[in-house]
Amino acid sequence: MANLIKYAQGELKEILLAALGRAVAAGELPAEPMPAFTIEIPADTTHGDFATNAAMVSARAFKLPPKKIAEIICNNCVLEGTSFERFEIAGPGFINFFLSSAWFxxxxxxxxxxxxxxxxxxxGQGKKAMVEFVSANPTGPMHMGNARGGALGDCLASALAFAGYEVTREFYVNDAGNQIEKFANSLSARYLQLYKKDVEFPEDGYQGDDIKERAQEFADIHGESYVNESDEVRKKALVEYALPKNVEKLKADLAKYRINYDVWFFESTLHQSGAVKKVVDILTKNGYTYEKEGALWYKATAFGAEKDDVLIRANGIPTYFAADIAYHYNKFIDRGFDKVINIWGADHHGHVGRLKGAMTAVGIDSDKLDVVLMQLVRLVRGGEVVRMSKRTGKAITLNDLLDDVPVDAARFFFNLREPNSHFDFDLDLAVEESxxxxxxxxxxxxxxxxxxxxxxxxxxxxxxxxxxxxxxxxxxxxxxxxxxxxxxxxxxxxxxxxxxxxxxxxxxxxxxxxxxxxxxxxxxxxxxxxxxxxxxxxxxxxxxxxxxxxxxxxxxxxxxxx
CATH class of the missing domain: 1.10.730.10 (Isoleucyl-tRNA Synthetase; Domain 1)
Incomplete structure (x- = not known):
């Protein structure tokens, strides 16, 4: 794999050190240790392909003016048989080197x-790296944050692979916990409303049309056979029907966006396999848990957090944080990743230190976990911020975006800025042929x-x-x-x-x-x-x-x- 810039840079360092050696041997420079110097590519390459400050940094050691040192170095430089054809002294003592036509x-x-x-x-030296990105809740459509995170995570994974890592793209499906309970309640209410007029919708329920659609599909298959079933049985059946449908929709939408994951990891498997209990036991064994008010707490403050976190609620149900620790333990210990990169929204910044601290608490080097915090994006059309889809009148989804602009433009635009920068996505410019x-x-x-x-x-x-x-x-x-x-x-x-x-x-x-x-x-x-x-x-x-x-x-x- 050719890297001729790096090769030339290394070659130039040898040229300079050899020149200094000749100068010392000839008595032109004192036999003093050479301070560290830099070799850089100038912003304006008309001044040279590479520049060094070797003469500048050695003025004190050699007790000579930088320009005089530069002249001595140049007089002892041998360029024959190298990638360089000439040099010149600039300013108070910088030395600029010019590459030969053979190098080009x-x-x-x-x-x-x-x-x-x-x-x-x-x-990357063949190290195993995982990029976990998007990981949208499977309870509704993907939004603009997911759109930016998708393009960012997928292109980062490609860059890591091209740089020599063995890369896995992963989507973490949150199919357990509060959001699934809310999903079940919302589906159940919409299903019952098809047959009863007096059914109230939960205040914190999911209001999207997709919930109505899934409830209607379920009713088309099962009719009113679940109306008189217990809430538990009805909700379980609805979730078992709707959740896989939603996950398939996520896969289809992401495939349209040219994103295909190596692994779809389900949170529920961590509970079913005992992985959550395992990490809680490890934390307890290592002295990082305590009981209070019937719940089991994690000593997050031991690792710099402002407050401790609940791991197991008083009702015996593990928290999302407990599952998240188990998930990352699985990544590092069970699957052996050398590096894990999570793409998160900037609103999750407070969770980064907590999770890295938890890695240390279970015996994992927290430096192996990196989190890329991504700022939100604003859609702009005609100079005005756009928040609602013309078609649905609701918040713009990934699908809405891809209906408006080409996939090429979406993926390119979302990677025009560093992840931590705010970004205005110009919908007009994205379709402009100029x-x-x-x-x-x-x-x-x-x-x-x-x-x-x-x-x-x-x-x-x-x-x-x-x-x-x-x-x-x-x-x-x-x-x-x-x-x-x-x-x-x-x-x-x-x-x-x-x-x-x-x-x-x-x-x-x-x-x-x-x-x-x-x-x-x-x-x-x-x-x-x-x-x-x-x-x-x-x-x-x-x-x-x-x-x-x-x-x-x-x-x-x-x-x-x-």
């Missing part, structure tokens, strides 16, 4: 060699390259493999800018995985598309000398591969025509 040629050759695997890294629409702009770059090859092919011009010498003909600023940015993809993938920020990938696409359009507007592909024409065709082909790879990670189509 190697970048393109690496893309053609690795093709759909270009950009992969081994950062350069202002970022996903259209990126897709157009891919389609434009396909069109270039199609038009050349119609004239009998076909691309062929270029030699490194031919690729060295790509020497203009625009050409080198594109090749340099292509070389950054492995690092962008690694950083997206490391920081749980797939927005880096959408930004990368937009930037690469911008550089390509700039190159194409400045230089002809057809009509140049054959070797240069082929080299420019190779540059176009490399951009096409890279854009296709990144869009593929985001599960966004890479069209050949628009």
């Amino acid at each position: 040629a190697k970048t393109l050759l690496a893309v053609f060699e690795e093709k759909e695997n270009y950009g992969r890294t081994n950062y 350069a202002q629409n970022p996903v259209y702009y990126v897709q157009y770059a891919h389609a434009r390259i396909c069109s270039i090859f199609k038009n050349l092919g119609a004239e009998g011009i076909t691309p062929r493999a270029c030699t490194p010498e031919e690729l060295k003909l790509l020497s203009t600023r625009e050409e080198m800018e594109v090749a340099r940015y292509i070389a950054r993809l492995p690092d962008e993938v690694t950083e997206a995985a490391k920081n749980y920020d797939p927005a880096r990938l959408t930004r990368y696409c937009v930037e690469l598309a911008t550089m390509f359009h700039k190159f194409y507007n400045a230089h002809r592909v057809k009509g140049e000398d054959e070797p240069l024409m082929q080299a420019r065709m190779a540059l176009c082909a490399a951009v096409k591969i890279v854009l296709g790879n990144v869009l593929g990670l985001l599960k966004i189509t890479a069209p050949e025509a628009m």
Whole structure:
């Protein structure tokens, strides 16, 4: 897996250390320990492909002005046989290094060699990682938070896999506890209302039309046979009918959004298997529980929480928190995940420390658990905030959104910003076919390259493999800018995985598309000398591969025509 940026950076460090060694051996610099220095990519690469502060940080140790140290280092630098062709001293003592044309040629050759695997890294070293995301209650449709969390979690999972992790996507189905009791009560009331006029609906019941629909479907099958049954029997039958239907609807809606999970984990299995009791016993054994007012409490304050939490209510029923501890114990101990990433709404921030503390309490390294807190999104149309669906007059659901905008736009837009940033989703822009629409702009770059090859092919011009010498003909600023940015993809993938920020990938696409359009507007592909024409065709082909790879990670189509 090629990472030519990282390779060049390592090579430059060796060049600098060797130069310092020669300078010390020649008596030009004192034999003092070299302070740590940085090698960075400048914001403006016209000043160099890499810059180092080695001379600046060593001024005190060597008791010389930084500029003088920089001159000594440069006089002892040997670039022959390396990725670099020249250097220059800038400002008070920075040293800028410029990559050779051979390095740029190697970048393109690496893309053609690795093709759909270009950009992969081994950062994750094959470790098992789980991304648990969306996990919407199966008692109703998915909302905008689920829409953003879905795109974020799925694209993060892709980035982690491309960065070398063994990734599992998981949906946690809350099919136990208070929300299921409320679901059962709501279904029962709607079912009875079909046959009796005096049935009151629970004050805290679910008011959605989906509850009415499920009750009607149940009645169509069973008629009034459950009207005179006990509440317990009726509610159990209704939930056993409606819950699987709702879960299947969740699966179908998410599949439409191009999200397919490896595991659908049901909370009820934790209670049925005794897993909840097991972690409660472990907490008790480790001295982190106590009884008060007939309930069993967890000493959350022992790990910095403001208050303790109930694990088992006075009526003997475990709390959601007890099940959540058991669920994460299952992830780490029973299934052996090295890293677990949960995508949660920002309103859950208070739960993060509690859960990490509970991991420590049951003997798990809490650093293995990371939570990405995601801010809410606002839908905007015509500059106005949109809260209600035109079709239903209710809050906009994931399905409503996908009826209004293409899946490509939804997935791209939701990953335009870091998860912890507020985001306005412009519904008008998402369907606009212009350069202002970022996903259209990126897709157009891919389609434009396909069109270039199609038009050349119609004239009998076909691309062929270029030699490194031919690729060295790509020497203009625009050409080198594109090749340099292509070389950054492995690092962008690694950083997206490391920081749980797939927005880096959408930004990368937009930037690469911008550089390509700039190159194409400045230089002809057809009509140049054959070797240069082929080299420019190779540059176009490399951009096409890279854009296709990144869009593929985001599960966004890479069209050949628009």
